[in-house]
Every structure is written in C-alpha cells, then in structure tokens.
Amino acid sequence: MNAQTDRIIHMLYDAAAAEQDWYETACEIGDLVGAGPIHLFLCSLETGRDYLGFLARGNPDFADEYLLDYAPSDFRVPRVMAHKPGSYIDERDYVSRDEAATSPIHQDFLPRQEIYNISGANLTHDGCIGWFGLSTRGPGDEFDDHERGLLSLISGHVFRAVKLYRNRLDLMAAQDLSARTLDLVATGIVILAGPEVIQTNAAFDRLLQDRFFLVRNGGLTCADAAQAAQLQLYLSGVIDDGGPDCLVLRHREGGVSYLVQCHDLPAPRLSRTTTQAHRAVSIVKLDLDAQPDLEQVMAFCDGFCISRAEALAIHAVLGSQPLGAFAETRGIRLDTVHKQVKSAMRKTELNSQKKIFQAFERYRQINAKGSN
The missing domain is CATH 1.10.10 (Arc Repressor Mutant, subunit A)
Known part of the structure; x- marks a missing residue:
C-alpha cells in the first residue's frame, strides 16, 4: 500500500464522522485511478431516508432523471445486490453485451451523462440500499490491473466507512429522540416523517385498543370525523387562537380525553438540497370529564x-x-x-x-x- 492509498483510506474513515468530507474523498479516489464521475449513495428501504447521495464530477441532475425515468426498469439493481457488499465488481460481469446493446440506460441515459464502463461496489446492508460506482473518462478507456487492484482494496473500506457513518447518524438521532422524550415514558409516542407514521411505542399501541386513534393509509387519525379534522389541523399547523401548544381530543363514547402534543425533531436530509420534517407526537390519556x-x-x-x-x-x-x-x-x-x-x-x-x-x-x- 503506497502513501496516497493510505491517505485516502484515512480520509474515508474521517468522512464517517463528517458528512462534508465525503465529496472530497470521492474525488480523491477518482484522481487515484483516473476516473470520471463517481456515484455514492445510501438510502433506507424502510423510511426512504438518504444517508448519502451525490454524483461527483458529473451532471447534478443525474439522480433526478434516473429516479424518474429509469430506476423502475433498471434490471441491474438485483444483480448488484446479489454481490457481497464491499467487494469490487465490474458491470460487464453482470450485464452482457447483448443486454447493454438493447438497454435504454446504456444506449441513451449513460452516454448523455458521459458515464462509461461502470465498476464499483454494492453497499447494501441492514435495511439500506447503497452503491459506490466509478466511470472511466471515455468509452474506450479502461482501468488497468494496478488501478483495479487499488479499487478492490478501497471498496472494502468504503463499505465499512459508510456503515460507520450510517450507524453514527442513527445513534445521534436515537440519542436526540431519547433526550426529548425522557418525560414521556408512559406516554404514547408516534414518530412521523411528513404525514407518514414510521414508528410507534408500546404505550401508543395500547392506546389503539381504545379504538379512538387509528393509523390509516399510513397516517395518524382518529375514529370520530370531527375530532380527526381537529387533529389534522393541529398536525398541519393550521390551528386557531394563536396556536396552542397542545390539543385535547374527546372520546365521548369511551368517556375519556386525550392530550396531544407535537414535537419537532431534527430533519434528516433527503438530498443535498432538501429535507423531510420528522416529528414526535405524544398522546396522554387524561380521563377528564367531557367538561x-x-x-x-x-x-x-x-x-x-x-x-x-x-x-x-x-x-x-x-x-x-x-x-x-x-x-x-x-x-x-x-x-x-x-x-x-x-x-x-x-x-x-x-x-x-x-x-x-x-x-x-x-x-x-x-x-x-x-x-x-
């Protein structure tokens, strides 16, 4: 291992502790082997959260066009995921010449993006799908045996560094959520990503037995139509009287009331420019009289x-x-x-x-x- 390779490996593990370092590190890898565009992404299949997502030295609109027009029909995805995470692979090992000759991705999309002879590594793990990919600079260029050896060595470190990075972000989110909900141990908790329920605690699951609160079409609501409307207004921020910090919902048939409060959580990044609001909704069963x-x-x-x-x-x-x-x-x-x-x-x-x-x-x- 030469000094330059050793420095890049150190950069990878430094990037696991600092998101802003990933882009520079990807470019350094590209310089090491004379690559063109470098693609790096990691996304949760469960929540849709993007931990990483960029194309260095390439068209910034690459991801949007790919996701909209090509991702649903991309036959390469399951083949990439079948390879051992962190192992270096050349696309031509799992895409035949005949397939490439008839594929809109290879005949239209990739040439327009100036992406050629893709190789890289599967980064999929623990409910996330991920990819580290490199392109040669031109259609006739190839990585030589020495460069392929370096990429094979580095790919394993990319995978381990990305796992560390993802675990660090998840731990930070869990610690922050715990700090915000220490006083809510016996309280029903619902975590929302936008309008979608992505997590609940045992106390909320017990509240569901009252058949007043419901999780319907992925969102939080309640059985009474009028009360459901009030809940949606509150969760959307469209509320009267200057914006109360909580909401009381009446379950008249059950003879109980529920105190609902919404807490904003740090917003994870969906891409380099957008975020998605995450909130914790706490629900306390009050057992108050109707009035x-x-x-x-x-x-x-x-x-x-x-x-x-x-x-x-x-x-x-x-x-x-x-x-x-x-x-x-x-x-x-x-x-x-x-x-x-x-x-x-x-x-x-x-x-x-x-x-x-x-x-x-x-x-x-x-x-x-x-x-x-």
Whole structure:
C-alpha cells in the first residue's frame, strides 16, 4: 500500500464522522485511478431516508432523471445486490453485451451523462440500499490491473466507512429522540416523517385498543370525523387562537380525553438540497370529564393565587373551548384571554398548556382519592 492509498483510506474513515468530507474523498479516489464521475449513495428501504447521495464530477441532475425515468426498469439493481457488499465488481460481469446493446440506460441515459464502463461496489446492508460506482473518462478507456487492484482494496473500506457513518447518524438521532422524550415514558409516542407514521411505542399501541386513534393509509387519525379534522389541523399547523401548544381530543363514547402534543425533531436530509420534517407526537390519556367541573378548576387555581378571570380562562382551556368563542361569550378581547392564560401559567410556573393539563389531572386524581 503506497502513501496516497493510505491517505485516502484515512480520509474515508474521517468522512464517517463528517458528512462534508465525503465529496472530497470521492474525488480523491477518482484522481487515484483516473476516473470520471463517481456515484455514492445510501438510502433506507424502510423510511426512504438518504444517508448519502451525490454524483461527483458529473451532471447534478443525474439522480433526478434516473429516479424518474429509469430506476423502475433498471434490471441491474438485483444483480448488484446479489454481490457481497464491499467487494469490487465490474458491470460487464453482470450485464452482457447483448443486454447493454438493447438497454435504454446504456444506449441513451449513460452516454448523455458521459458515464462509461461502470465498476464499483454494492453497499447494501441492514435495511439500506447503497452503491459506490466509478466511470472511466471515455468509452474506450479502461482501468488497468494496478488501478483495479487499488479499487478492490478501497471498496472494502468504503463499505465499512459508510456503515460507520450510517450507524453514527442513527445513534445521534436515537440519542436526540431519547433526550426529548425522557418525560414521556408512559406516554404514547408516534414518530412521523411528513404525514407518514414510521414508528410507534408500546404505550401508543395500547392506546389503539381504545379504538379512538387509528393509523390509516399510513397516517395518524382518529375514529370520530370531527375530532380527526381537529387533529389534522393541529398536525398541519393550521390551528386557531394563536396556536396552542397542545390539543385535547374527546372520546365521548369511551368517556375519556386525550392530550396531544407535537414535537419537532431534527430533519434528516433527503438530498443535498432538501429535507423531510420528522416529528414526535405524544398522546396522554387524561380521563377528564367531557367538561371539567368549574368549582374543581377554581379550587385548583386558588392554590396558585390565580384570579377568578384567569381561572375562567384556564377552565376554557381545560375544556377545549376555543378561546375566540370564550372571549365572545365573556364580551372581552381575544388578546385579553391570551394574556389571562399566560398570567395563570406564570403563577403556576408551568411553561406550557400541556403541563397545565397534566397538573390539573394529578390534582383531580388526588382530590378524588382524598374524598373517598
């Protein structure tokens, strides 16, 4: 192994810890063997997340055109995946001359992209599909035996470095999610990628037994049409009264209520220019009456020296009454109601409506036990 090859191998493992280094490292590999465009990608088959995806020294629109017009009919994919991950392979070992002569990919797409005599390595592993590919600079060029030997050596390191990179990103995401949900151990959790449910916890699976929440067509909804509409408005961010930080849904047949709150998570990159929003939706079963008792709410608020006007506003919040309608009933401005709610929250030292619901639920349960 010469010094240049050793340096590139070190660059590969450095790239496993720094996403921005992958492009430069790919170009260095190309310089080592005199390659043209270099293709590197890794994508989860389960979530669609792109861990890596670029074509160095090539047309930046390559991926979009390939995915739209050629990927569905690309007969090479299963053949590549049949090879051992990390082993160097030449496309001509699994695509015959006759196949290439009649293939739109080889006769139209690849020549227009100036991609010739492809070789590389399968990077598929653990639910992800991946590829490391190189092109010669011209249709008549070939990698010589020395260059092919270097690529065979480097391909194994590419595979191991990509696995390390993917594992590091997954670990970072898991640690971040754990940090955000430590206080939600007994809470139903639904992870959304856009509108699609991609993961749930055991507590949410138990909530499904109530037959109120549903996972339908890949998305989160509930059985009651009106409540489902409210949930979709909340999850889409189209909500009234200045945007409450939580939502209460009533399961009238079951006689229970659910507190729903949405938490934004770090958005994974789908490509070099786009991201997809990921969110954690937490669901707490409150077991509140359809309309919390006013006297009980007043007693709860009295312990925090909350004024009667502020307690009435908190009663409206706990009863899921739209604050605009509450303001109209009281003959006051909506802005005044918002100020009353915020003032009450400051007095309780609870910094979210979600915590107001949880504190009142604990108070109600303790009060019910004390009266027995």
